[in-house]
Amino acid sequence: MGVPVELLRRVPLLASLPDDELARLATRFRERIYDRGAPVTTRGGSGAAFFIIAEGEAIVGAGSRMEERLRKHDFFGEVALIDGGRRSADITAATNLRCWGISQGEFRAFVKAHPEVAWALLELLVARLRAAESAAARSGPPASRRGWPFSR
Numbered sequence: 001m002g003v004p005v006e007l008l009r010r011v012p013l014l015a016s017l018p019d020d021e022l023a024r025l026a027t028r029f030r031e032r033i034y035d036r037g038a039p040v041t042t043r044g045g046s047g048a049a050f051f052i053i054a055e056g057e058a059i060v061g062a063g064s065r066m067e068e069r070l071r072k073h074d075f076f077g078e079v080a081l082i083d084g085g086r087r088s089a090d091i092t093a094a095t096n097l098r099c100w101g102i103s104q105g106e107f108r109a110f111v112k113a114h115p116e117v118a119w120a121l122l123e124l125l126v127a128r129l130r131a132a133e134s135a136a137a138r139s140g141p142p143a144s145r146r147g148w149p150f151s152r
Contacts, residue, residue, distance in 0.1 A: 003029035003052065003100035010073040011052055013120045025110050029100040034093040041077070041091045048084035048104035050077040056097035061090045069094065078121060081107050 005022045008014050058070040084104050111118045
């Protein structure tokens with residue numbers, strides 16, 4: 001048995017799928033339990049899995065600052081689903097945490113048969129890229145890039 005279909009339905013990437021397809025996808029997820037304070041992912045670490053929080057909260061941090069708090073029905077790890085690369089943030093269980101995870105291989109096989117999920121993932125990643133660009137523009141260029149020879 002996998003993740004409850006009702007939980008998958010609350011994930012924007014998957015919301016457009018019919019119940020029978022969500023039921024097939026649900027069997028590919030595995031439950032993961034983390035104690036309060038335990039690392040879920042580590043920035044720079046390897047990992048190619050996508051997670052949905054079923055219960056509890058997690059803290060997302062990049063570098064020395066806390067960026068946001070994830071709660072029930074939030075998800076993370078979608079970038080790893082694309083390239084299987086290094087993790088871009090630390091995620092730590094802020095409370096006891098129960099989530100459901102799916103591997104890159106399992107998710108990729110599903111997305112190949114459901115291109116609407118791939119499109120939703122692209123939209124999400126573009127929105128996050130635009131938000132990051134906007135935040136970077138507001139904070140100005142990093143000190144190391146000021147006077148860079150190609151900035152005319």
